[in-house]
Amino acid sequence: MPVLVEEKSTQIFQKFFVFWDRVGILLAFLVVFVMFGALTPVFFHPLNILNVIRQVSIIGVIAVGMTFVILLGGIDLSVGSIVAFTGIIAAGFQVKWGGSLFLSIVVPLLIGGGIGFLNGFISTKGKLHPFIVTLGMMSIFRGATLLVAQGKPISGMSPAFRFIGAGMVGPIPFPVILFLGCVVIAGIVLKRTVFGRYIYAIGGNEEAALLSGIMVERYKISAFTLLGFLSGLSGLILTSRLNSGELVAGQGYELDVIASVVIGGTSLMGGEGGVYGTLIGALLIGVVSNGLNLLGVQPYWQMIVKGIIVIFAVLLDRLKRRFRTA
Amino acid sequence: MSDVPILHFEKLTKRFPGVLALNGVTFSIRRGEVHALVGENGAGKSTLIKIVTGVYQKTAGEIFFEGKPVNFSSPHEALKNGIAAIYQEFNLIPALTVAENIFMGHHFVTRRFFVDWNRMRKEAQELMRFLDVDIDVDQKVRDLGVAKKQVVEIAKALSHRARVLIMDEPTATLAQKEIEGLFRIIKFLKSEGVTIIYVSHRLEEIYEICNRVTVLRDGQHIATRDVQDVTMEDLIRMMVGREVVERFPRVSHTAKGEVLRVEGLTRRGVLENISFSLRKGEILGIAGMVGSGRTELLRAIYGVDPIDEGKIYIRGKEVRIRSPLDAINHGIALLPEERKVHGLVLLLSVLDNLGLPVLPLVSVRGFIQDGRLRAIAQDMVQHMNIKTPSLFQKVMYLSGGNQQKVVLGKWFARNCDIYLFDEPTRGIDVGAKVEIYHLMNRLLERGASIIMVSSELPEILAMSDRILVMREGRIVGELSREEATKEAILRLALGRREEYASVG
Numbered sequence: 083m084p085v086l087v088e089e090k091s092t093q094i095f096q097k098f099f100v101f102w103d104r105v106g107i108l109l110a111f112l113v114v115f116v117m118f119g120a121l122t123p124v125f126f127h128p129l130n131i132l133n134v135i136r137q138v139s140i141i142g143v144i145a146v147g148m149t150f151v152i153l154l155g156g157i158d159l160s161v162g163s164i165v166a167f168t169g170i171i172a173a174g175f176q177v178k179w180g181g182s183l184f185l186s187i188v189v190p191l192l193i194g195g196g197i198g199f200l201n202g203f204i205s206t207k208g209k210l211h212p213f214i215v216t217l218g219m220m221s222i223f224r225g226a227t228l229l230v231a232q233g234k235p236i237s238g239m240s241p242a243f244r245f246i247g248a249g250m251v252g253p254i255p256f257p258v259i260l261f262l263g264c265v266v267i268a269g270i271v272l273k274r275t276v277f278g279r280y281i282y283a284i285g286g287n288e289e290a291a292l293l294s295g296i297m298v299e300r301y302k303i304s305a306f307t308l309l310g311f312l313s314g315l316s317g318l319i320l321t322s323r324l325n326s327g328e329l330v331a332g333q334g335y336e337l338d339v340i341a342s343v344v345i346g347g348t349s350l351m352g353g354e355g356g357v358y359g360t361l362i363g364a365l366l367i368g369v370v371s372n373g374l375n376l377l378g379v380q381p382y383w384q385m386i387v388k389g390i391i392v393i394f395a396v397l398l399d400r401l402k403r404r405f406r407t408a
Numbered sequence: 409m410s411d412v413p414i415l416h417f418e419k420l421t422k423r424f425p426g427v428l429a430l431n432g433v434t435f436s437i438r439r440g441e442v443h444a445l446v447g448e449n450g451a452g453k454s455t456l457i458k459i460v461t462g463v464y465q466k467t468a469g470e471i472f473f474e475g476k477p478v479n480f481s482s483p484h485e486a487l488k489n490g491i492a493a494i495y496q497e498f499n500l501i502p503a504l505t506v507a508e509n510i511f512m513g514h515h516f517v518t519r520r521f522f523v524d525w526n527r528m529r530k531e532a533q534e535l536m537r538f539l540d541v542d543i544d545v546d547q548k549v550r551d552l553g554v555a556k557k558q559v560v561e562i563a564k565a566l567s568h569r570a571r572v573l574i575m576d577e578p579t580a581t582l583a584q585k586e587i588e589g590l591f592r593i594i595k596f597l598k599s600e601g602v603t604i605i606y607v608s609h610r611l612e613e614i615y616e617i618c619n620r621v622t623v624l625r626d627g628q629h630i631a632t633r634d635v636q637d638v639t640m641e642d643l644i645r646m647m648v649g650r651e652v653v654e655r656f657p658r659v660s661h662t663a664k665g666e667v668l669r670v671e672g673l674t675r676r677g678v679l680e681n682i683s684f685s686l687r688k689g690e691i692l693g694i695a696g697m698v699g700s701g702r703t704e705l706l707r708a709i710y711g712v713d714p715i716d717e718g719k720i721y722i723r724g725k726e727v728r729i730r731s732p733l734d735a736i737n738h739g740i741a742l743l744p745e746e747r748k749v750h751g752l753v754l755l756l757s758v759l760d761n762l763g764l765p766v767l768p769l770v771s772v773r774g775f776i777q778d779g780r781l782r783a784i785a786q787d788m789v790q791h792m793n794i795k796t797p798s799l800f801q802k803v804m805y806l807s808g809g810n811q812q813k814v815v816l817g818k819w820f821a822r823n824c825d826i827y828l829f830d831e832p833t834r835g836i837d838v839g840a841k842v843e844i845y846h847l848m849n850r851l852l853e854r855g856a857s858i859i860m861v862s863s864e865l866p867e868i869l870a871m872s873d874r875i876l877v878m879r880e881g882r883i884v885g886e887l888s889r890e891e892a893t894k895e896a897i898l899r900l901a902l903g904r905r906e907e908y909a910s911v912g
Binding site for chain 2: 274275276277279280282283286287289290291292293294295296297353354
């Protein structure tokens with residue numbers, strides 16, 4: 083029966099795209115990796131590699147959460163401000179408000195989750211596009227950061243707190259363990275749990291998901307909350323590593339984070355992609371930054387290159403869709 | 409010159425990787441006729457249309473347009489040469505006016521830059537007068553109903569001086585009365601010498617307005633006949649390639665006991681004081697024009713849209729339904745009107761789609777038990793006779809009938825017993841329709857009850873035990889199986905006798 087033949091052939095196309103989705107980005111990463119290695123021998127030095135992945139972790143932790151939100155067809159621009167705000171709160175508890183390690187970890191995480199919850203709650207209940215809601219939040223919490231800090235960074239963390247961002251477990255930086263832990267857990271959640279499958283269903287067709295009895299709003303709010311929480315975690319890592327709650331912390335992170343997710347093959351239209359792609363996407367961004375640094379290229383150029391990569395990644399996604407529907 | 413067919417296909421072949429979508433198709437379309445193109449989904453109708461209009465490129469064979477071989481590389485080029493197509497999804501820009509939409513792509517201009525609004529409006533008005541329809545050309549397209557949007561599409565094609573107009577399922581979303589209006593326009597265009605290629609699953613319509621009919625099956629040309637020389641049974645046999653015993657295989661059941669009662673349900677401005685009851689083991693048909701509130705009623709019962717007043721009783725107990733999840737927990741399932749928009753996640757696999765409502769039942773602490781899910785899905789695929797190469801096939805690659813079976817299958821697994829069907833067989837070919845009816849019968853056998861909204865009168869007449877007729881958000885009548893006729897339904901649905909008379 084020809085209908086079956088058609089299905090088989092499209093299945094071959096699908097397989098090709100699945101293959102391309104996974105391996106395409108990996109190939110691009112390897113090419114860039116080898117290229118920088120060839121251009122600057124220092125690049126391959128283990129210390130540099132460790133440095134790159136430690137830097138990537140700070141962005142990467144957020145990108146894991148952003149993957150959920152983008153899979154739902156949403157977006158969050160407030161992540162950088164959440165990093166700054168939770169970071170300054172952590173620093174405050176470390177330096178000014180009694181120095182409790184427990185509070186300086188738990189409170190920022192809860193606040194991060196709380197801001198994420200607000201993002202999700204306002205955009206779903208108020209039927210607003212998350213773009214505009216989180217744009218507002220981005221400004222609110224940058225301002226709140228300055229307010230709490232009274233315009234000055236807060237420095238001088240305890241050694242225990244310093245471990246979060248600067249500690250090592252054997253040869254591996256602790257943030258890297260946190261990041262990879264998040265990736266693996268998120269991967270399992272997306273693949274194996276009801277929560278994960280419903281994320282794909284809602285992103286793929288919200289109306290169909292709703293009519294199938296899925297509490298769409300609840301899942302959206304959960305995803306934003308998760309992202310806020312992970313942004314808080316990133317705030318802890320950054321503050322710990324810098325040994326200071328900085329006012330400009332996390333500025334521009336939204337671009338790097340969204341770029342990591344999109345380069346990793348998660349569609350901005352929602353419903354397609356995954357967290358392993360995000361891992362590679364984040365690594366690619368990190369390697370490009372580091373490589374350009376080592377080559378002595380002006381930092382300004384990095385922003386330009388990153389922007390180009392993002393646009394290119396989205397173009398690729400678009401092409402993929404067009405080819406599939408043809 | 410006039411005996412040269414306006415379009416002639418000679419051994420037209422289109423090969424997609426791995427599929428022969430069209431296999432040496434040869435036939436002609438005469439100038440000024442209304443030519444029906446029929447066949448099951450996947451027969452090659454769409455492919456043929458897309459090649460004629462330059463969306464696809466042919467693999468082999470020839471197309472002769474007015475005797476000359478042509479090969480359009482884009483829809484734009486086809487349009488310039490006088491071949492226009494109107495698809496089910498309209499190509500209109502909602503935020504722009506009717507006049508702008510009609511002349512989209514060839515705006516009149518003055519001094520090269522400025523839109524010549526006056527001329528555009530005048531010409532648009534002239535087209536409306538030509539078609540004898542009452543549409544304000546300054547209105548935004550988004551404020552128009554489906555039927556008027558379709559007229560705008562037709563006017564748009566005419567503004568390009570189209571000599572061949574291809575219409576793909578033009579009546580699928582129209583109400584009975586609007587269909588009459590469309591047929592009037594088609595007959596008029598025909599009298600003006602426009603050739604129309606008419607694609608439809610509704611065979612009755614073909615007898616009403618088409619001169620000749622071409623049947624495609626599995627990418628091959630089966631026959632081209634004068635409509636009066638071929639019976640509907642012959643057509644169906646040629647389309648499916650085998651005998652279809654019964655188009656509407658209704659098994660009679662004995663309805664007993666009330667399962668659902670709705671009292672005074674009101675949703676302001678949409679539904680007004682609706683009361684009815686549904687008995688166990690029956691199909692309750694809901695007829696009415698598009699926009700009469702039929703879909704809205706189903707959505708309100710299902711908890712998608714909030715209700716302002718009214719009570720819902722299930723098996724005698726009053727229930728509050730605030731979300732689809734509540735409805736499902738009470739055993740209600742909705743099969744929405746537009747599968748692709750409301751019923752399926754096209755990007756996901758058959759397994760994922762079948763799993764949507766059942767995941768919580770097959771998971772432990774949030775973790776899905778793959779084995780159990782797969783067993784249920786496999787069971788459904790067999791039970792529903794879903795034709796798919798595997799559970800992991802994305803549903804976007806299934807045929808319409810099989811997609812509908814997936815939508816149905818979701819609820820089978822959930823053991824729902826009140827099914828709300830909204831246009832269950834729209835856009836599905838004859839063979840698959842019969843299968844869906846069989847599945848409905850099987851649901852009834854299992855003790856379920858069905859409310860079926862349908863615009864296809866033969867379907868609603870043949871399959872329902874009782875029929876409620878809606879108009880302007882109210883129930884205006886109930887007909888028993890014995891009382892129900894096409895005329896009786898239309899009389900109630902339209903309200904006024906004289907209006908009914910004009911519909912015939």
